[in-house]
Amino acid sequence: MPDFRFVKFDDMVCRQTAFGNHPLGAQGSLAYGGRFNPPALFQLLYTSLSPKGVKAEFIKFSKSRGQRPEELLPREAHQLFVTLHKVIDLTDSHNRKLLNCSARDLVGDDWKLTQKIGMRFNGVCDAIISFSAAAPKEKNLILYESGIRHVVILASSVIVEMSEWDKIITEY
Amino acid sequence: MQAYHHKLISRLEAMNLTYDQIGELTLSSERVVQSWLQKKTSPEKIYVQQLERVARLVEALRGLINPAYFNNWLMRPNKFFGKSPYQAIIDGDYDKLNEFILTTREGVFA
Numbered sequence: 001m002p003d004f005r006f007v008k009f010d011d012m013v014c015r016q017t018a019f020g021n022h023p024l025g026a027q028g029s030l031a032y033g034g035r036f037n038p039p040a041l042f043q044l045l046y047t048s049l050s051p052k053g054v055k056a057e058f059i060k061f062s063k064s065r066g067q068r069p070e071e072l073l074p075r076e077a078h079q080l081f082v083t084l085h086k087v088i089d090l091t092d093s094h095n096r097k098l099l100n101c102s103a104r105d106l107v108g109d110d111w112k113l114t115q116k117i118g119m120r121f122n123g124v125c126d127a128i129i130s131f132s133a134a135a136p137k138e139k140n141l142i143l144y145e146s147g148i149r150h151v152v153i154l155a156s157s158v159i160v161e162m163s164e165w166d167k168i169i170t171e172y
Numbered sequence: 173m174q175a176y177h178h179k180l181i182s183r184l185e186a187m188n189l190t191y192d193q194i195g196e197l198t199l200s201s202e203r204v205v206q207s208w209l210q211k212k213t214s215p216e217k218i219y220v221q222q223l224e225r226v227a228r229l230v231e232a233l234r235g236l237i238n239p240a241y242f243n244n245w246l247m248r249p250n251k252f253f254g255k256s257p258y259q260a261i262i263d264g265d266y267d268k269l270n271e272f273i274l275t276t277r278e279g280v281f282a
Contacts (some may be wrong), residue, residue: 001226015279016279017277017278017279018235018236018276018277018278018279020234020235021277025277025278026278027274027278027280028271028274028275028277028278028280029280031271031274032274032280034277034281035281036279046280057279057281057282058279059282060281061279061280062282064226064251064282065250065251065252065272065276066232066250066251066252067245067250067251068241070238070241071237071238071241071245072236072237073238074238075279132281132282133282134281134282136247140281142184142279
């Protein structure tokens with residue numbers, strides 16, 4: 001393994017789900033895959049480092065399906081606390097250089113490279129930090145199963161109107 | 173006691189689906205659904221299974237979509253399905269419907 005720079009992570013993250021869904025449910029990512037995991041191999045829990053990021057992810061998710069975000073309300077925004085010892089930070093250019101990938105590759109529509117990266121670090125570390133494809137200034141924390149075990153659920157808030165996201169952004 | 177298929181039809185009616193739509197979704201017809209309700213005929217097992225499947229799917233979808241938009245959303249062509257969700261149910265696109273339900277529940281990042 002090349003000389004990757006791993007970091008510790010000890011902070012809050014956010015996630016959004018349908019109303020009444022478990023905050024740590026990742027069966028969808030296991031069954032159908034995601035940016036950093038191919039389908040049916042392993043689950044990943046996709047979270048954002050900021051409520052602003054999770055709002056942007058929610059809007060992008062809705063639009064990618066050709067629907068307005070308000071059609072998917074109510075949703076629940078979850079505030080989670082995560083303590084991890086070994087995280088690969090892909091926003092660090094040193095790590096990207098070793099992986100021969102650019103910041104743009106991490107947020108593009110072609111997931112082959114990112115899924116390959118996800119597979120490479122499965123079993124090696126607890127999570128990945130990457131840029132958000134929904135909001136380039138925001139970052140996401142994507143947790144492997146070993147990382148999900150170190151998540152504490154702090155709070156959940158129901159969002160009935162899109163304007164309520166702003167309240168979450170202020171409160172979280 | 174209300175027959176099981178009556179209960180399933182009532183569940184679908186409660187979601188503002190018409191007998192015509194229930195007939196279409198269960199691959200029967202409005203007339204057949206009404207004859208089941210009027211106890212003129214009883215549905216064969218395969219239609220009861222289809223009623224169950226449709227009720228389960230529509231309820232799961234309704235749990236994800238804002239009730240104010242649900243009926244319009246159900247009938248409108250949708251990028252994810254490449255057709256309306258209503259048509260996806262008729263066509264038996266169950267993998268796609270399950271993918272939509274699971275990933276929307278969990279808010280999978282795009």
